[in-house]
Amino acid sequence: KAGVTQTPRYLIKTRGQQVTLSCSPISGHRSVSWYQQTPGQGLQFLFEYFSETQRNKGNFPGRFSGRQFSNSRSEMNVSTLELGDSALYLCASSLSLAGGDEQFFGPGTRLTVL
C-alpha cells in the first residue's frame, strides 16, 4: 500500500507570494491533518479534515487555509508569504478520527521564503 505523498517536495518563494501544497493520503484513509515543523517552534498543528470538512484548526493566521476533496486528497494554501513561514509542512493521514488511530506522515514539503 502506497504511503502518504506530498507534492512538491521543495519550494522556494518570495515574500508576498502565495503557495499551494498538496497531500494524497493512504488509500482508504479519510482523515488528513497538516502540521508545520520549524526548529524554533517544533511541530505545530495547522488543521484537520475529515469527509471534506474542516474538523479542527490550530492557532495560525487566516493566511493559512486548506481544503479536502471527495477523494480525501487535501491541499493547503498560504497567502501573502512571510519569512517566518519557512518550514517543513507535514501532512498526515489516518483511517478515521478515532482516538486510537495512528497518523501516517508524508515526507513533507520544504518551503523556503526569501
Added chain:
Amino acid sequence: AQSVAQPEDQVNVAEGNPLTVKCTYSVSGNPYLFWYVQYPNRGLQFLLKYITGDNLVKGSYGFEAEFNKSQTSFHLKKPSALVSDSALYFCAVRDSNSGNTGKLIFGQGTTLQVKP
C-alpha cells in the same frame, strides 16, 4: 492545558547498550500516546502507541515504551541500541479537549545519538 514534555534535547548511548528516551504528559482524561521517529529530510515514522491495556507496549524496530499513569510518563526504550537508531524522536498525545479529533500535541523532540 494539555502538553507533552521531553526533558532531554539529546541522548547519547553506545551501540549495544540499552536506551531510554523520556516523555511526560499532561492531559485531561485517558491519554492516547504515540512515539514517532524522524530521520533527516524525512517525515515522521510511527513507532508505537498506547491506548489502553498493558503498560508495556511493543512497537517497530525493537522499540518498546512503558506507560506509567502515576508518573504521567511514557518512556521509549530499546534493550540494545544500533547506530542506525540515531534520529530525532517525538512523543505525542492525542488532544482530548477538542472532541473527536486526530490532532496530536508533540513534545519538542529528543535527538538520539548512538555511537559505535
